[in-house]
Amino acid sequence: MPEQSIRYSFGGDEHLFAEIAESMSLPAFFRGLDITNRLKAMSLSGILDICLANASFQIRFNPDRISPQTLPDKVKSLESARSITHRLNTRIIEIPVYYNDPWTHETLMRFRDRHQSPEQTDLEYAASLNGHGNIEDFIRAHSHSPWFVSMVGFVAGLPFMFQMVEQEQQLEVPKYLTPRTDTPKQTVGHGGCFDCI
Incomplete structure (x- = not known):
């Protein structure tokens, strides 16, 4: 199944919102993780914050330092150039659950x-x-x-x-x-x- 295109929209003057999928899935989450990690690695001047969510992400930026007209194109360029990561830096935590308590x-x-x-x-x-x-x-x-x-x-x-x-x-x-x-x-x-x- 081909990936759906990411939908971009602005939230005010300082936020770019990207919806990867309408519903949560592992592929949508990991696609967002890949894009936001590579965007962070670019260290673009003017990007203040990148917030990954379940099937979307949002970028807070300074419009005086990075143009709202060029930012979406920079992010879109990361959609097709996929990095292949087989390892994530994470930790495992076991949570005891008492069911039907x-x-x-x-x-x-x-x-x-x-x-x-x-x-x-x-x-x-x-x-x-x-x-x-x-x-x-x-x-x-x-x-x-x-x-x-x-x-x-x-x-x-x-x-x-x-x-x-x-x-x-x-x-x-x-x-x-x-x-x-x-x-x-x-x-x-x-x-x-x-x-x-």
Whole structure:
């Protein structure tokens, strides 16, 4: 499948936004990582900040030092000249997870009126939605593959963790219809295709 072209747009006078794909995927993320790493290595005068997200990136620049008319072309030139990196500087962190614990269970039961399937617990709903016959199968699918932090945001320090499996095996669960106003501290949550703490 050919890569879709990256969509560029300006955000005010100082930001260039690049949307690599409409939805998160490992190829979209690593394409953005490759482009932003090579852009950083260019050390272009006037680029103040480069912020990679899940399937996009944003560049903050000084329009007095780099022209808004030329910046998109410089970034676009990096789209086709792909660097081949087989190694990433990263670290592995194991996070113990207590599934189906009494504290999160008590909390989620208080918010059933905000859920797509009020008669099921969150784990039961996630299991059925992802084609798993029971909670144990869902937990196995969730816990037996690596996840990586693709970005940090929403609230300070919140890691967006993406499962490193084939797209067809991605666990996906919609967020509540109306957000919960309480979540126990240090819990692992799942919304869309992302885990968070």
